Amino acid sequence: MIETERLLLREYTPDDFDALYEIVSDPETMQHYPAPFDEARTKRWIDWNLENYRQYGFGLWAVVLKETGEFIGDCGITIQNIDGEMLPEIGYHIHKKYWRRGFAKEAARAVRDWVFQNTDYDTIYSYMKYTNVGSYSTAMANGMKKVKEYPDPKNTISYAYAIARDEWKKLKEQQV
Numbered sequence: 632m633i634e635t636e637r638l639l640l641r642e643y644t645p646d647d648f649d650a651l652y653e654i655v656s657d658p659e660t661m662q663h664y665p666a667p668f669d670e671a672r673t674k675r676w677i678d679w680n681l682e683n684y685r686q687y688g689f690g691l692w693a694v695v696l697k698e699t700g701e702f703i704g705d706c707g708i709t710i711q712n713i714d715g716e717m718l719p720e721i722g723y724h725i726h727k728k729y730w731r732r733g734f735a736k737e738a739a740r741a742v743r744d745w746v747f748q749n750t751d752y753d754t755i756y757s758y759m760k761y762t763n764v765g766s767y768s769t770a771m772a773n774g775m776k777k778v779k780e781y782p783d784p785k786n787t788i789s790y791a792y793a794i795a796r797d798e799w800k801k802l803k804e805q806q807v
């Protein structure tokens with residue numbers, strides 16, 4: 632469990648299905664994906680993360696408002712194919728009624744810190760379709776810089792953002 636000022640990040644459970652489906656079946660939210668998720672795809676998303684926890688000890692975690700316990704999205708780390716390499720990637724999805732309130736940034740920064748503190752990875756990535764301004768703005772707000780643009784069948788063009796462990800250490804020193 633990761634705690635931030637306003638959020639708790641906890642493991643998914645099958646009971647999160649309805650709240651997750653509301654987010655990932657929404658065409659506006661999923662405009663940078665090949666298609667919104669149907670029920671079967673949403674169930675596979677939860678199952679994939681339960682398997683990630685077992686296999687890696689991490690995955691996408693449910694993002695919950697501390698004040699009310701409401702599930703508002705997910706954020707976490709998974710292993711993704713980025714231009715042919717399997718790399719640790721921070722991902723995020725937030726319910727659109729809560730967009731632009733700093734929740735993705737708050738969750739992503741906590742995940743970034745968790746990864747550098749609890750794994751040996753020396754670089755963490757986020758990647759997205761080139762049109763996904765919200766996603767790459769969140770990556771930049773997480774201290775990441777663009778490291779790659781590459782053709783990607785599912786995204787036409789993907790952008791990859793990254794932060795290295797030494798850059799993260801410098802960021803943390805500046806914040807103290």
Ligand SMILES: CC(C)(COP(=O)(O)OP(=O)(O)OC[C@H]1O[C@@H](n2cnc3c(N)ncnc32)[C@H](O)[C@@H]1OP(=O)(O)O)[C@@H](O)C(=O)NCCC(=O)NCCS
Nearest residue numbers: 723724725730731732733734735736759765766768769772
């Ligand atoms: C991407 C997403 C998670 C951002 O969530 P959010 O909670 O609204 O983001 P935040 O409020 O924390 O914003 C983080 C930064 O991005 C900027 N930002 C967020 N959405 C933006 C948008 N649509 N256009 C421009 N900038 C945006 C914010 O201004 C902020 O930057 P700042 O710190 O410099 O002010 C949300 O838009 C979402 O769920 N999108 C759909 C799912 C998705 O595409 N996920 C990514 C898959 S690769």
